[in-house]
Amino acid sequence: MAGGGRNFVESIGSSAMGTVRYLGGLALLVGQTCYWAARNIASRKALSHLHAMSIQMVRVGVRSVPVVVLVQVFIGVILALQMYPPLKDFEQQATIANIVGVAGFRMLGPIITAVVLTGFAGASIAAEMGTMVVAEEIEAMQAMALDPIRYLVVPRVVATVVMMVMLSVIADLMIALGGYITSSLVLGPEVYMVYWAKMQDQLKYRDFYTGLIQAGVFGLLISLIACREGLKVSGGAEGVGRATTMTVVYSIFAIIISACLFTMIFYAFKL
Amino acid sequence: MPDSAVKTDAEPVVKVRNLVKRFEDRVVLDGVNLDVYPGEMLVVMGGSGCGKSTLLRNMIGSILPDEGSIDVFGRDLTELTDDELDAVRKRFGVLFQSGALFNSMTVGENVALPLREHTRLDANTIEIMVKIKLELVGLRQAENLMPAQISGGMKKRAGLARAISLDPEILFYDEPSAGLDPVTSAEIDQLMMDLARKLGVASVVVTHEMDSAFRIADRMAMLDKGVMLKIGTRAQFDAIRSGQPTGDEQTDLIRQFLRGDSEGPITKRRLSTSFEVDILKAAEGR
Numbered sequence: 001m002a003g004g005g006r007n008f009v010e011s012i013g014s015s016a017m018g019t020v021r022y023l024g025g026l027a028l029l030v031g032q033t034c035y036w037a038a039r040n041i042a043s044r045k046a047l048s049h050l051h052a053m054s055i056q057m058v059r060v061g062v063r064s065v066p067v068v069v070l071v072q073v074f075i076g077v078i079l080a081l082q083m084y085p086p087l088k089d090f091e092q093q094a095t096i097a098n099i100v101g102v103a104g105f106r107m108l109g110p111i112i113t114a115v116v117l118t119g120f121a122g123a124s125i126a127a128e129m130g131t132m133v134v135a136e137e138i139e140a141m142q143a144m145a146l147d148p149i150r151y152l153v154v155p156r157v158v159a160t161v162v163m164m165v166m167l168s169v170i171a172d173l174m175i176a177l178g179g180y181i182t183s184s185l186v187l188g189p190e191v192y193m194v195y196w197a198k199m200q201d202q203l204k205y206r207d208f209y210t211g212l213i214q215a216g217v218f219g220l221l222i223s224l225i226a227c228r229e230g231l232k233v234s235g236g237a238e239g240v241g242r243a244t245t246m247t248v249v250y251s252i253f254a255i256i257i258s259a260c261l262f263t264m265i266f267y268a269f270k271l
Numbered sequence: 272m273p274d275s276a277v278k279t280d281a282e283p284v285v286k287v288r289n290l291v292k293r294f295e296d297r298v299v300l301d302g303v304n305l306d307v308y309p310g311e312m313l314v315v316m317g318g319s320g321c322g323k324s325t326l327l328r329n330m331i332g333s334i335l336p337d338e339g340s341i342d343v344f345g346r347d348l349t350e351l352t353d354d355e356l357d358a359v360r361k362r363f364g365v366l367f368q369s370g371a372l373f374n375s376m377t378v379g380e381n382v383a384l385p386l387r388e389h390t391r392l393d394a395n396t397i398e399i400m401v402k403i404k405l406e407l408v409g410l411r412q413a414e415n416l417m418p419a420q421i422s423g424g425m426k427k428r429a430g431l432a433r434a435i436s437l438d439p440e441i442l443f444y445d446e447p448s449a450g451l452d453p454v455t456s457a458e459i460d461q462l463m464m465d466l467a468r469k470l471g472v473a474s475v476v477v478t479h480e481m482d483s484a485f486r487i488a489d490r491m492a493m494l495d496k497g498v499m500l501k502i503g504t505r506a507q508f509d510a511i512r513s514g515q516p517t518g519d520e521q522t523d524l525i526r527q528f529l530r531g532d533s534e535g536p537i538t539k540r541r542l543s544t545s546f547e548v549d550i551l552k553a554a555e556g557r
């Protein structure tokens with residue numbers, strides 16, 4: 001790619017084309033996933049598809065619960081500690097609860113959970129699918145009239161989206177808890193006495209559901225990118241390694257960009 | 272098996288016409304024609320990289336040709352919708368080079384999978400069917416093992432059991448005896464012949480193991496650099512193998528391949544093409 005002879009405009013153009021093509025590929029995958037998800041629900045084997053999905057939910061979600069809990073409690077602790085000095089200058093230290101609540105529920109809960117799931121779900125899905133490609137398993141599935149999108153992608157995508165939303169609920173609560181821990185252990189009664197009341201005051205339903213909408217979209221992005229990277233692996237174990245790396249890189253990129261877009265949209269519509 | 276066993280007057284189950292396949296700009300298959308008749312064992316031979324696997328992958332609908340048509344059971348794969356293609360796929364079985372077992376499932380679950388997904392049989396019946404198929408390939412004792420726990424030869428058997436789980440009418444094999452010791456390889460050959468006879472399926476076998484090819488074939492086809500050089504009965508190929516060089520380039524090329532000689536048209540071609548060109552290029556500083 002780092003062709004010295006290629007001029008700047010050309011390389012911008014080609015990477016823009018590459019991005020467009022990548023997004024096109026993802027959109028196509030979304031379409032196929034929705035199509036097969038609908039057919040799975042309607043099919044007489046719906047129960048077995050549900051079973052496949054629940055296996056993926058356990059794999060994606062359950063193992064990451066402890067990590068999400070731990071990480072998010074620490075985020076709450078950090079947030080409260082860092083907010084204290086500037087707020088103290090204005091005698092506003094009691095509003096720490098408001099800040100922890102808004103930042104946690106709207107953004108940090110979903111986004112940090114998404115980063116955790118990029119590793120737990122994204123990288124492991126990409127590696128798994130890539131290995132299956134290399135071992136001819138995907139081609140074997142097709143030859144057996146078992147569509148890989150239907151049998152592999154759909155359960156993983158649905159499971160990741162569902163678990164992403166559920167883990168974000170846990171994450172929100174843990175951030176709030178983290179802030180409270182700091183308040184009560186370090187910051188003193190003028191903060192922790194009013195902590196929960198302040199937070200309840202501040203938070204509206206929309207703070208909660210805008211966060212969860214984002215969480216769902218993050219889950220969709222992570223799982224789709226992982227499946228796409230995994231399925232297009234070629235060239236042995238090396239390709240599998242590259243697929244996992246690119247999954248993590250693209251996912252984090254996609255998470256941040258979409259979070260930015262969402263924040264702008266929510267801001268514009270006063271949500 | 273005598274040649275008369277092949278019903279060449281019957282309608283072919285697979286009809287490949289003028290198949291052209293390119294990867295980027297490189298032509299890998301160049302106008303291949305091939306018929307597979309019901310119940311026959313057709314062996315496709317050819318050197319490494321000549322396009323055998325690509326031909327096979329075209330016939331099973333894994334990749335689409337750039338030109339030409341592939342009829343399987345009278346349906347042109349290039350014109351089918353996904354669902355129609357799947358309907359055709361349920362009527363044939365494929366054994367991949369590595370067996371391609373699903374590593375997250377036991378051997379038994381692998382064999383059960385097509386039955387579970389494509390039939391309305393209940394769990395008990397499927398269980399019995401799995402045992403029957405595994406018994407047929409001599410693997411009943413391995414039903415509950417994971418693919419990682421069994422040897423390469425056993426993986427191929429398990430893959431074969433899975434390929435025949437839906438009682439296919441055609442079986443495709445990619446290098447069934449590659450990477451196996453001579454005895455295991457002969458056992459797999461025997462198994463393939465047994466299945467062909469017991470189940471009456473047509474078989475297409477891609478291989479470059481000549482011993483195995485002459486053991487199992489009813490008819491043989493020789494592919495060279497994407498071109499189908501010759502299709503004929505085993506007896507015809509046997510005559511070429513045991514005969515003297517004829518001076519005819521094509522026949523001698525086949526003869527060298529069949530005999531595995533280190534001298535002949537294949538070697539000559541390899542040596543003559545590139546050497547002077549390379550030297551000249553080097554001299555020009557390219």
Ligand SMILES: Nc1ncnc2c1ncn2[C@@H]1O[C@H](COP(=O)(O)OP(=O)(O)OP(=O)(O)O)[C@@H](O)[C@H]1O
Binds near residue numbers: 294299317319320323
């Ligand atoms: N997906 C692909 N993309 C690009 N080139 C390919 C692809 N698949 C195969 N080829 C090329 O096509 C040629 C034929 O490959 P193929 O696998 O059909 O050979 P083969 O006859 O099966 O060889 P072998 O006996 O080694 O298995 C090779 O040169 C290979 O590099």
Ligand SMILES: [Mg+2]
Binds near residue numbers: 323324325
């Ligand atoms: Mg091959």
